[in-house]
Amino acid sequence: MSTQPGLVATDLRSSRVGPVTLHVRPGECLAITGPSGSGKSLLLRLLADLDPHTGRVTLDDTDAQSIPGHVWRERVAYFPAEPGWWSEQACDHVADTGAARTLLGSVGLSERMLSSKIHTLSTGERQRLALVRGLLHKPKVLLLDEPTSALDPDSTALVEQMLAGLKRDGTIFILVSHNAAQTRRFADRHFTLRDGRLEEGDAP
């Protein structure tokens, strides 16, 4: 049985961020705000073990360093503000097209999108497709960097509704967003990253 369920970071630091200590419980969302360049994205990358760092990160008591990096990142998925694409065909990015169709519908995208070329999609469509692509791996932790920055209010509401369902099922969220209304709606606790350190505060 887990003694400390959820995502725990202890004394996490790199050259630009830290030391950071935090604990996010299953089904909880932690919002991080701060000025541009303060290291919010870098902190998410450190939690996903995408950049070298010191300190300890565990998920349900499993230390990140005790399992291979790629296995950790399947569980703790980072969604950057500008997603990268390794193939021009949208369908090449989803391993399970059946599951992808269901998820696409829940974020307001047509399943016809899978036969499209990436460069023909709008920024907002690409943002939602990247979210669907990552969710197919069923991560336990979602590290979201400005997940709806290119979406209109209706599409944003659909995405939040879908993410809220995952939250109810126990998925952990860390949300970096400049959208104060969104962090108020979705997050349970609010932090500001200042001089590389997290400071807990009230909702913006």
Place this chain on the structure above:
Amino acid sequence: MTPALITPVDLLIAAAVILACAVISRVLALNAGRAIVIAALRMTVQLLLIGNVLLFVFGQTSILLTFAVLVVILCAATFEAGNRQTTRMARRWHFSIAGFSILCGAALATSTGFFTSLCPHPLFAARATIPMAGLIIGNVMNATSLTLNSLLSSVTRERGAIEARISLGATRLKALEDPILKALRTALIPTLNQMSAAGLVTLPGIMTGQLLAGMSPVSASRYQIVLMSLVIFGNLAGATIAATLTTLHLTDHRGRLRLDRLRP
């Protein structure tokens, strides 16, 4: 048939042709005149030097001397392959990777050649070993250089795509699969073109030399077939080793992309 002798007059004609190329380059504003003259001067000095060095080495029976010449060729190939890179690694790792890959690829191909009719008599005789190993080293150098160039530029240009795969749980080899395959294909293109055109469009250099030296065309063809097979084998081995080492160096034990290991 006796080999054609090149007289000083012939060399002067060659120099005139080079100068004509430089003049044409200037007239057409290609800005390549200086490069043509420098390359021609470099080639002349290098070939005259190696001609005289080989004259001395061929007169000896020392295996150590043969290996010393091969080491010099290998060092020069390493420098050329490393120096051609536009995207470079910190601490000159591109030179180390190029050198090791050329050494392994050329050693594999040359030693395979020694198990066939290309085996010199006596073993490691300088007259046969140096030209054959030199030709293979030169080809593996090109393949290794192309591999490094393609892989290093792809990894820099496609960082977002590679990191997207890593973020979604791909291993480092899976994440870099596309740039690696592209680099290997790029490395083999010149040799494949050469093999496809051999006999139809061009006669390969060694075969031409043997024909001019009086060897039977059929024997020269057979020799060339074995040699080209060894060349593509060495190229593929060198390119694969270079791609693997580069991938391992630009990622770490946690499977993270480490572009901080490139020179800024």
